[in-house]
Amino acid sequence: MPHTARSGSAAADRHLSCLWCGRNIVESEAGRRRRYCRQSCRQRAYEHRNSLKGTGIPDDSVVLSAQEAADLADRWFAARCAAEDVATAVEEGAGHDELAMLSRTLVELTREAERLR
Known part of the structure; x- marks a missing residue:
């Protein structure tokens, strides 16, 4: 086998x-x-x-250099905004397709936010 x-x-x-x-x-x-x-x-x-x-x-x-730290803070901010978008869509009763798209965006942005450089 x-x-x-x-x-x-x-x-x-x-x-x-x-x-x-x-x-x-x-x-x-x-x-x-x-x-x-x-x-x-x-x-x-x-x-x-x-x-x-x-x-x-x-x-x-x-x-981190000052620029690397600023870039990292920007990526964290973008991920937080995407999470807030998902929360707002859930509260407003958004459809499956919209929630799926927002979730994919959130995952992409959080992966980017994990990078230190």
Whole structure:
């Protein structure tokens, strides 16, 4: 009997985020869990850790530029507005199609908001 992966298995369904850029990483079923989506993200994280040595800032700290922090706040604001749109549509008795569209938008914006950079 051929071996098939179980649908809904934990490894097949687990999605991780890159520790540097926040992009989705789909975990493979074999081997060590990936922490970065690309070699360039791994390199940026290494450079960041080394730049913090001797500063008193912990290695696992996230340091953002002013522009990166402003962009992150904008993404959070957009996600919050989308959540408020869904809540308003529910209160007003919106139809299934409208709620589905608003929900898809909310999911997209919250995925974007998860990114740190």
